[in-house]
Amino acid sequence: MEPQQTLPEPAPVKKASLASTIQKALESKRHSKQPFPEYRSFIQHHYDGLAGKLTAVSGLLTGHALLAGQVLKDTAFDLRGCKRILDAGCGNGRHCKYIVKRADPNALVAAFDLSQRMLNRARRRVRGNRVHYVAADLTRLPYPDGFFDAIVCGWVLEHLPDPRPGLKELTRILQPGGKLLLMTTEDTFAGAMTSSLWHCRTYNRQELRAVCEECGLTWNRQLYFTHLHRLFRLGGIIVELRRAL
Ligand SMILES: C[S@@+](CC[C@H](N)C(=O)[O-])C[C@H]1O[C@@H](n2cnc3c(N)ncnc32)[C@H](O)[C@@H]1O
Secondary structure (H helix, E strand, O other): OOOOOOOOOOOOOOOOOHHHHHHHHHOOOHHHHOOHHHHHHHHHHHHHOHHHHHHHHHHHHHOHHHHHHHHOOOOOOOOOOOOEEEEEOOOOOHHHHHHHHHOOOOOEEEEEEOOHHHHHHHHHHOOOOOEEEEEOEOOEOOOOOOOEEEEEEEOOHHHOOOOHHHHHHHHHHEEEEEEEEEEEOEOOHHHHHHHHHHOOOOEOHHHHHHHHHHOOEEEEEEOOOOHHHHHOOOOOEEEEEEEOO
């Protein structure tokens, strides 16, 4: 009688759940399908045009416009005592408005964005002439090393296919011990919808944390707009980071 052949056990296949398959299918792939300079130029035109105009309405619909004040307050990302504050990728000035309100009267406030039209929208939205605006790309910033002691970067990093060049620039211009409030789209169902609407990528929280550490930024504390956002994984990744001393 022939000896029976024992076949090796097949390697366990990790089954993707239906929800994660739908999530993946929904997510925009544009950032991975073209070289970064082309994708960046597409994003610039996207925000220069109708999409940029709509950020004011979408901010109201998602609640982000009002919720911005929840993270930019003394008990959350505290700006008191900061001397030079930057709004990185300021868009229509949603965060600038709160920075100007909460910062010390003698603090310098600067803001940049890739899109000149978004900068114009920010200038119209933020009263007074306290903010120093400049058009710039997050991966090549026109500021000296260690210039800022606080940076707010809201919903911009998802427009970089690789976050490292942007995070390294933010680390470079942050003074040692300086703090960064980073807000970005998470790899959740809500995040996938955001990704498909705004042609951006999403981030996995643990992976982003490792990349931040790699770029010299320590994950200090995670923030949430409300308890409900925390419970239902809504509102994206909001984290306060520190540049090592
Ligand atoms: C979703 S909006 C967020 C704007 C603002 N931070 C806020 O929270 O309302 C994204 C902004 O990032 C800007 N942006 C995208 N890629 C950028 C880059 N590589 N450098 C600078 N700004 C960029 C866009 O022009 C747009 O104004």
